[in-house]
Amino acid sequence: MASRKKVLLKVIILGDSGVGKTSLMNQYVNKRFSNQYKATIGADFLTRELVVDDRVVTMQLWDTAGQERFQSLGVAFYRGADCCVLVYDVNSSKSFEALDGWRDEFLVQASPHDPENFPFVVLGNKIDMEESKRMVSQKRAMTWCQAKGNIPYFETSAKEAINVEQAFQTIAKNALAQEAETELYADYPDPIRIDSENSQNYGCNC
Amino acid sequence: MSAPEADAARDNAPSAAQLALPPTLSRATSTSALSVVSVESSLQSSPRRLLSSRTLAALPQLVAHDGGLVKAAEGSATGTPSSSRPSSLFGLAVGGSPRSTPSRKGKERALPTDLEGGEGAANVEVGAAEALRRMKRGKGGISGPKDGGPEADIVAYDHDRIRNTRQYFVLTDAGKPVFQSHPELNENSATDLSGVAQTLISIFAGENDKIRCINRGRHRIAFVLRSPLYFFCVSDWGEPEHILRIHLDYVHLQILSVVTSTQLSKAFQRRSNFDLSRLLEGTENFLHHLIEGAQYDFNFITSTLQPLRMNPVLREAAAASLIPPAKFRDLLYVLLIADGHIVTLLRPKKHSIHPSDLHLLLNMLASSQSLRSTETWIPICLPKFNPAGFVHAYISYVSASLGLVFVSADREAFEELRAWRASVVQTLEKEKTLLKIEQSIPQHSYDVSTLACPGLLHFIYKSRQLVQITMPEWAEPYHTDGQDRRRVITMYHRLHDAVHARSGQSAPLKLMYMRTEHEAYLAWVTRPFELYMTLSPTLSKSAAVAAANTIAKWVAAEEGRIFLKDAPVF
Numbered sequence: 023m024a025s026r027k028k029v030l031l032k033v034i035i036l037g038d039s040g041v042g043k044t045s046l047m048n049q050y051v052n053k054r055f056s057n058q059y060k061a062t063i064g065a066d067f068l069t070r071e072l073v074v075d076d077r078v079v080t081m082q083l084w085d086t087a088g089q090e091r092f093q094s095l096g097v098a099f100y101r102g103a104d105c106c107v108l109v110y111d112v113n114s115s116k117s118f119e120a121l122d123g124w125r126d127e128f129l130v131q132a133s134p135h136d137p138e139n140f141p142f143v144v145l146g147n148k149i150d151m152e153e154s155k156r157m158v159s160q161k162r163a164m165t166w167c168q169a170k171g172n173i174p175y176f177e178t179s180a181k182e183a184i185n186v187e188q189a190f191q192t193i194a195k196n197a198l199a200q201e202a203e204t205e206l207y208a209d210y211p212d213p214i215r216i217d218s219e220n221s222q223n224y225g226c227n228c
Numbered sequence: 229m230s231a232p233e234a235d236a237a238r239d240n241a242p243s244a245a246q247l248a249l250p251p252t253l254s255r256a257t258s259t260s261a262l263s264v265v266s267v268e269s270s271l272q273s274s275p276r277r278l279l280s281s282r283t284l285a286a287l288p289q290l291v292a293h294d295g296g297l298v299k300a301a302e303g304s305a306t307g308t309p310s311s312s313r314p315s316s317l318f319g320l321a322v323g324g325s326p327r328s329t330p331s332r333k334g335k336e337r338a339l340p341t342d343l344e345g346g347e348g349a350a351n352v353e354v355g356a357a358e359a360l361r362r363m364k365r366g367k368g369g370i371s372g373p374k375d376g377g378p379e380a381d382i383v384a385y386d387h388d389r390i391r392n393t394r395q396y397f398v399l400t401d402a403g404k405p406v407f408q409s410h411p412e413l414n415e416n417s418a419t420d421l422s423g424v425a426q427t428l429i430s431i432f433a434g435e436n437d438k439i440r441c442i443n444r445g446r447h448r449i450a451f452v453l454r455s456p457l458y459f460f461c462v463s464d465w466g467e468p469e470h471i472l473r474i475h476l477d478y479v480h481l482q483i484l485s486v487v488t489s490t491q492l493s494k495a496f497q498r499r500s501n502f503d504l505s506r507l508l509e510g511t512e513n514f515l516h517h518l519i520e521g522a523q524y525d526f527n528f529i530t531s532t533l534q535p536l537r538m539n540p541v542l543r544e545a546a547a548a549s550l551i552p553p554a555k556f557r558d559l560l561y562v563l564l565i566a567d568g569h570i571v572t573l574l575r576p577k578k579h580s581i582h583p584s585d586l587h588l589l590l591n592m593l594a595s596s597q598s599l600r601s602t603e604t605w606i607p608i609c610l611p612k613f614n615p616a617g618f619v620h621a622y623i624s625y626v627s628a629s630l631g632l633v634f635v636s637a638d639r640e641a642f643e644e645l646r647a648w649r650a651s652v653v654q655t656l657e658k659e660k661t662l663l664k665i666e667q668s669i670p671q672h673s674y675d676v677s678t679l680a681c682p683g684l685l686h687f688i689y690k691s692r693q694l695v696q697i698t699m700p701e702w703a704e705p706y707h708t709d710g711q712d713r714r715r716v717i718t719m720y721h722r723l724h725d726a727v728h729a730r731s732g733q734s735a736p737l738k739l740m741y742m743r744t745e746h747e748a749y750l751a752w753v754t755r756p757f758e759l760y761m762t763l764s765p766t767l768s769k770s771a772a773v774a775a776a777n778t779i780a781k782w783v784a785a786e787e788g789r790i791f792l793k794d795a796p797v798f
């Protein structure tokens with residue numbers, strides 16, 4: 023049963039503090055670049071609708087409020103994510119080396135049902151800065167992504183809006199592909215159908 | 229509004245009356261320019277633990293003023309709240325207020341030092357949590373001045389409707405929206421609000437606590453957590469918290485009637501990102517109808533029925549024709565419905581029926597026009613009977629207003645029930661029973677004037693033994709669903725709360741009298757009944773008590789017509 027209803031995808035963005043996660047989301051959602059720090063209840067939410075293969079998709083983007091630098095985000099933040107975006111700053115080796123940790127943290131906390139095939143996307147941000155500042159080469163990043171099961175990789179700039187649209191389009195697409203599979207295997211009976219499979223265990227002894 | 233007067237007694241002797249204002253009342257007249265927000269959770273004993281320093285570290289300080297603007301205050305949030313400067317502020321964004329009075333606008337004040345005590349509950353001065361419904365578009369966070377004043381974005385909203393409309397939300401424990409009762413009244417998407425609610429809930433869960441309620445000014449947000457689903461409701465009616473929780477529980481039950489709790493937990497165990505809203509597609513109507521019905525309801529709150537008021541002999545005759553043949557081993561309930569009211573209800577000896585299951589059935593019948601025109605065989609989960617599986621309902625209307633419902637646990641029973649229906653209808657028609665029932669429908673409702681009791685404006689009488697209620701039609705000025713009826717219902721809810729000690733009052737009350745400039749109210753609980761009355765405020769207390777006695781006598785005389793008694797079992 024193909025549902026034409028809107029799909030909602032929970033997308034969470036992880037990475038070291040300062041790599042540009044909030045800026046990327048702002049760039050994508052509001053089309054602007056902002057240095058303004060938005061503190062929240064510990065998470066920040068942005069919503070954007072887009073169309074992927076004829077389907078209207080609502081992306082619910084979950085950002086941290088910067089607390090990633092001193093505490094764990096808590097399992098509720100990760101729970102039920104449809105896609106995880108890992109961000110590092112191409113001008114910081116440390117932020118790149120932290121990706122392993124972020125990926126592991128996600129897999130442990132979110133415990134997705136099929137970790138092997140869970141959709142991740144990696145973004146190397148701040149490519150607008152001077153070439154001399156660059157610490158992580160594209161090759162090094164891509165090698166890592168390949169080793170982790172061919173994670174799609176994008177080099178972005180939140181500041182100059184480079185590759186941001188494309189990256190998020192891929193994020194939505196990959197998350198949706200996973201979603202579609204669930205639907206295929208969903209064996210929950212249509213609730214208003216007569217021949218419901220689950221009707222035997224009613225527990226009536228009359 | 230002048231402060232309501234209230235008398236209450238713990239026994240039947242009005243002379244022993246004590247003043248026992250329900251806590252909610254003491255606030256009703258508060259006109260503090262600063263809205264105080266309190267958060268209530270399960271761990272009432274140690275309010276300070278409500279927000280840990282861990283949480284606080286992530287929360288900015290907010291200054292809220294009544295104009296509805298909220299600004300980030302200087303400096304970052306600190307650790308433990310100190311009593312001299314309430315720094316335990318949520319960074320929840322804010323409430324803005326389309327409802328603020330212009331005269332107060334811009335009158336910015338420092339953080340409250342004149343805090344009202346919060347009913348012995350944990351007090352946390354929240355920077356405007358009401359704002360769950362009014363957060364700036366697209367941001368869970370604070371709206372800085374940059375985002376424009378609230379005036380700019382609210383133009384398109386009907387503020388009177390926003391003010392008086394309770395809004396209900398359902399989300400998954402991953403923060404995905406499942407249902408929203410009034411999307412048209414929110415400038416924020418359910419997507420954002422669900423994320424915020426989930427995060428709030430998880431902040432408390434992180435402390436092994438449960439958020440129950442946020443109060444800010446006239447607004448109250450009540451939460452019900454039933455993992456994998458979370459429910460919350462925003463209301464400014466002033467009703468006690470438990471009323472909203474009952475509503476939310478019903479929303480939960482309605483969802484379970486479509487997707488059993490077993491299916492639900494399986495789906496979420498398998499995939500925590502499960503999108504329930506898609507599974508509920510096509511059944512939202514049931515939820516909308518249920519919520520609409522809950523607004524002025526007293527059946528849900530008291531867990532009662534209100535059957536069709538009719539001749540008891542006729543009712544008996546109908547029941548006699550509905551006694552099922554012994555061969556229907558899996559038959560559970562047999563109902564005859566007239567205009568949404570129960571005429572009679574037959575059940576097996578072994579099974580009683582829980583009122584909420586019945587409410588779900590009646591709600592389903594009332595929400596769907598198509599059930600009226602065709603014969604239907606529909607799986608439904610009756611969660612109080614068994615939350616783990618479906619039973620099946622055969623639904624067939626014999627006229628526009630008369631419906632037969634046979635509930636069976638056997639999913640193959642359609643054909644035999646259908647055949648039985650034919651013979652049932654034949655019997656009912658032979659005696660003209662159907663016609664006579666049809667004719668009693670217009671006699672169902674009655675005016676309060678029937679009781680010939682001056683000063684009595686409205687009442688609700690609950691038979692505790694029969695678990696049924698009766699009440700007259702709403703007369704002027706309560707006949708429309710406006711502010712007057714809302715006020716009376718809310719008072720009934722408060723009385724109900726007080727006499728049952730639902731908000732942590734030290735003991736239930738037997739008698740309670742309250743008076744406002746508009747009406748006087750009396751609640752009276754005895755062994756056989758509960759009575760809630762609305763009276764003219766000019767009526768003396770002794771006249772009010774006399775009116776209560778009049779009602780009790782009238783009901784005793786009318787009982788056979790008003791209530792469903794001695795329905796056969798099989």
Ligand SMILES: Nc1nc2c(ncn2[C@@H]2O[C@H](COP(=O)(O)OP(=O)(O)O)[C@@H](O)[C@H]2O)c(=O)[nH]1
Binds near residue numbers: 043
């Ligand atoms: N040059 C440049 N600076 C950026 C870019 N993205 C973010 N920044 C800056 O990096 C700092 C941290 O960004 P922020 O989005 O707060 O990072 P977060 O902690 O990961 O959310 C801010 O000063 C941003 O202005 C980018 O693409 N290019």
Ligand SMILES: [Mg+2]
Binds near residue numbers: 044045085086087088
């Ligand atoms: Mg950030």
